[in-house]
Amino acid sequence: MKLKSIILAATMATAATGVTAEGVKVGMITTLSGGGAGLGIDVRDGFMLAVAQSGRDDIEVVIEDDQRKPDVAVQLSDKMIQSEKVDILTGIIWSNLAMAVVPGAVAQGKIYLSPNAGPSALAGQACHQNYFNVAWQNDNLHEAAGAYANDAGHTNSFILAPNYPAGKDALTGFKRFFEGDLAGEIYTKLGQTDYAAEIAQIRASGADSVFFFLPGGMGISFLKQYADSGVDLPVVGPAFSFDQGILQAVGDAALGVKNTSQWSKDIDNATNKAFVESFQDEYGRLPSLYASQGFDTANLMISAMEKADISDQEAFRAALKEADFSSTRGDFAFAANNHPVQDIYVREVIKEGDVYTNKIIGVALEDRSNAFLDACKM
Amino acid sequence: MSLILLVEQTLNGLQFGVMLFLMAAGLTLVFGVMGLINLAHGSLYMIGAFAAAAMAQASGSFLLALAASLVCAAFAGVLIEVLVIRRLYDRDHLDQVxxxxxxxxxxxxxxxxxxxxxxxFLDKPEWLSGTVILPFGIEYSLYRLAIILVGLAVAAGLFWMIARTRVGIRIRAGENDREMIAALGVNISRLYTFVFALGAALAGFAGALVGTIQSVQVGMGExxxxxxxxxIVIGGIGSIKGAFIGALLVGLTETLGRFLLPEAFALVFDPATARSVGASLASMSIYIxxxxxxxxxxxxxxxSA
Incomplete structure (x- = not known):
């Protein structure tokens, strides 16, 4: 309710003064219904929190639900560009949706700020000066997991991911840094919920550790079944299966699991502390990494608005690229292909009172950029 | 690949199969007896899982949670049947869809x-956690073993009900000729409500059993x-026996395909291609x-022809 009134107030303020040139109109296309809605809702809430905290009345945000369907996302982006006449697009969670929307939007001269999806194509060959990723390149967290597996002394890992582009990116990313052998490598069906067959193979493989990338409900199923299987190998994964929204559903089965993330609620800086506190006050739950990404995306945009007018796109782009905002992650900069350079941490799942959450136990990769700098000719 | 692994995978396939049977039994009865395509059957599965999760949280008892899943799904089934579906029996399948x-x-x-x-969050109780050692040193999840036994017991109960009880006779008669049994004085609308509620309860029960080891979330039923x-297409629409055999076939094909196909392709192709082709073909296997x-x-x- 609060959010709606803020948006309304912002809209009315622009309408009343009749000045639209100075303000920025943002189109947010994100997933608010169906299975993946938790992620989109967190991104939206983080983004709107930052907008509200900025106290600016010249930001108008139009929010639409893509239902996790590429065709719907494309229709929404056409509508936002042609009839809503937005200046900036943002919000997409899933890589396949981003691939459907982003190239068209940036080609039409819109700026796209990605709060989540970072497919390798958009970091490499299809990179664009109007496309900024504020979260990570898709491979990053998996690369960190590979690096951590080395540090932890794992030499024979069993790895699995769903059979779709981001799943293949995940295993490629892990293998880029992991120096040990692979006891097995499996692609599961996207959306699969029963992992008995895979767990039996892990048991028989003689591996000394397991790496998995199974976002959302897939990860919940896998972890619960794994904990119950009697296989007792250490598990490493990216933060996507261990975010705040999911952990409560996994419960004890996740305790002690190591996962890699560019953000955690205990990163020690003033911005992050204030963010975690105000997010909890506003929404009554702990923020997830997706919420932090939405929050950072809005703050990046606001920092650019303070330096340049959106009508002067070249200056606005330059201001974005400086990344002159205080991120919840601490140090944050853009690499040449507009993807983040940032530390990636190793976290462990712990229980604080009744709530399952993560605690940082080390840094997996420092100032990690991405593997696609050379492929990007901007 | 060892024999133990193969046996374990067969058990996994069996477990998946009996779960599918609980879902398919209701669907095939509703279609067979009432001639109705019910796409909302997956929602009843979801309702069962959510009811169980809510009850488990409130009471802490797993058995109460299972009971809640049966009751809530059956109640939702009655509600759907009386309010919506009753108006659709004489309509085209497209309207029902x-x-x-x-x-x-x-x-x-x-x-x-x-x-x-x-x-x-929904988790299994202490007394069903962990693994058991089966003959020949096979380590298997106790909960999955319990699912297999419960599923087989439910299947046996259903067969008995259809073959030996008065309700079963009416259900079979309704399948053959619904006008005739209505003319013979059977309250057909009450029979329909009962069949629908039974199917719903089975779906809800499956949702609760499976939700316990998977994730309880919106959209889990589809x-x-x-x-x-x-x-039910493989087994023959309307046949409980067909649903049972079909469910086991699908469960075993899906589980063993996922595991054996990549290995089989590895004999011919290089490992990377084998993995990718094997995984893709495995997800097609049941449709093939x-x-x-x-x-x-x-x-x-x-x-029936």
Whole structure:
């Protein structure tokens, strides 16, 4: 309710003064219904929190639900560009949706700020000066997991991911840094919920550790079944299966699991502390990494608005690229292909009172950029 | 690949199969007896899981949670039948599909409104956790073993009910000629409500059992619904026996295919190609099975001609 009134107030303020040139109109296309809605809702809430905290009345945000369907996302982006006449697009969670929307939007001269999806194509060959990723390149967290597996002394890992582009990116990313052998490598069906067959193979493989990338409900199923299987190998994964929204559903089965993330609620800086506190006050739950990404995306945009007018796109782009905002992650900069350079941490799942959450136990990769700098000719 | 692994995978396939049977039994009864395509069957599965999660949280008892899943899903089934579906029996299948599809959307967003967008927690009780050692040193999850036994018991109960009880006779008669049994004085509308509630309760029960080892979230029913349709098409629409055999076939094909196909391809191709082709073909395997069955038996394995 609060959010709606803020948006309304912002809209009315622009309408009343009749000045639209100075303000920025943002189109947010994100997933608010169906299975993946938790992620989109967190991104939206983080983004709107930052907008509200900025106290600016010249930001108008139009929010639409893509239902996790590429065709719907494309229709929404056409509508936002042609009839809503937005200046900036943002919000997409899933890589396949981003691939459907982003190239068209940036080609039409819109700026796209990605709060989540970072497919390798958009970091490499299809990179664009109007496309900024504020979260990570898709491979990053998996690369960190590979690096951590080395540090932890794992030499024979069993790895699995769903059979779709981001799943293949995940295993490629892990293998880029992991120096040990692979006891097995499996692609599961996207959306699969029963992992008995895979767990039996892990048991028989003689591996000394397991790496998995199974976002959302897939990860919940896998972890619960794994904990119950009697296989007792250490598990490493990216933060996507261990975010705040999911952990409560996994419960004890996740305790002690190591996962890699560019953000955690205990990163020690003033911005992050204030963010975690105000997010909890506003929404009554702990923020997830997706919420932090939405929050950072809005703050990046606001920092650019303070330096340049959106009508002067070249200056606005330059201001974005400086990344002159205080991120919840601490140090944050853009690499040449507009993807983040940032530390990636190793976290462990712990229980604080009744709530399952993560605690940082080390840094997996420092100032990690991405593997696609050379492929990007901007 | 060892024999133990193969046996374990067969057990996994069996477990998956009996779960599918619980879903498919209701679907095939409703279609066979009432001639109704019910797309909202997956929503009943979801309702069972959510009811169990809510009850487990409130009471801490797993058995109460299972009971809640049965009661809530059956109640939702009665509600759907009386309010919506009763008006659709004489209509075209397309109207039924449209109406029950609308029910999916209503139930999904309604559940989100009640429980929020984040997955719920539901875990097995202490006394079903961990593993048991079966003969020949096979280590197997106790909970999955319990699912297999419960599923087989439910299947046996259903067979008994259909073959030996008065209700069963009416159900079979309703399948053959609904006007005739109505003329013979059987209250057909009450029979329909009962069959629908029974199917709903079985779906809800499956949702609770499976939700315990998977994730309880909005939209969890639709992937299972598709598999259940495959099962009843393979088994022959309206046949409980067909649903049982079909469910086991699909469960075993899916599980063993996922495991054996990549290994089989590795004999011919290099490992990377084998993995990728094997995984893709494995996700198609049950549909290939369905196509194969339909070529030789267009009415399904046990469909009445």
């Amino acid at each position: 449209l109406a029950t599809f609308a029910l999916i959307l209503i139930f999904s967003e309604g559940t989100r409104w009640l429980f929020g967008s984040f997955p719920l 992937p299972v619904l598709i598999l259940a349709f495959v099962v 099975l369905m196509a194969g069955v339909l070529i030789f038996r267009p009415k399904g394995l046990f469909g």
